[in-house]
Amino acid sequence: MRLLSYLSEFMIPILIFYIVAMGLVKKKTVYEDFMKGAKEGLFLIGKIMPTMIAILVAVNVLRASGFLEFVSELFRPVAEKIHFPQALIPLSIMKIFSSSGATGMLLDLYKEYGADSYIGKIGSLILSSTETIFYTLSLYFVTAGIKKTRYTLAGCFVATISGIIASVMLAAYF
DSSP states (O other): OHHHHHHHHHHHHHHHHHHHHHHHHTTOOHHHHHHHHHHHHHHHHHHHHHHHHHHHHHHHHHHHHTHHHHHHHHTHHHHHHTTOOGGGHHHHHHHHHOHHHHHHHHHHHHHHHOTTSHHHHHHHHHHHHOOOHHHHHHHHHHHHTOOOOTTHHHHHHHHHHHHHHHHHHHHHHO
């Protein structure tokens, strides 16, 4: 176990050394290539930063305004019919927008119900089997310059709903 811990401490320096060594062996201009990549990275950050700020603001507005609780009450009859815990509706909605926001909500659910509870298990499975749709779409489509998403959003929602259904089914059996 100590060997694994020791190796993990040196993994990043070893990786950096390996990249520089391979660049030198292949007679590449390592520093110039690094600087070129750094410039491209800064340009990319400048390109996606407005989208990231908009998503962060939207997530904070959703949490602070009580909108998630309002939607949870709207979906209560449907959730009761399909035996979906109402406490997980806000988590499912938040996951569509922000993974870190959903993680914070899941930690709150752990405190209230316990990590090994039925709700805790479903919540954990939801976070690991769904994607942050709007974050991912905005990040990748803005970066690639895609304006028309066609059926991507609908496909993402189908995949997310499938992940939520699978989460409930798996938690029921384990």
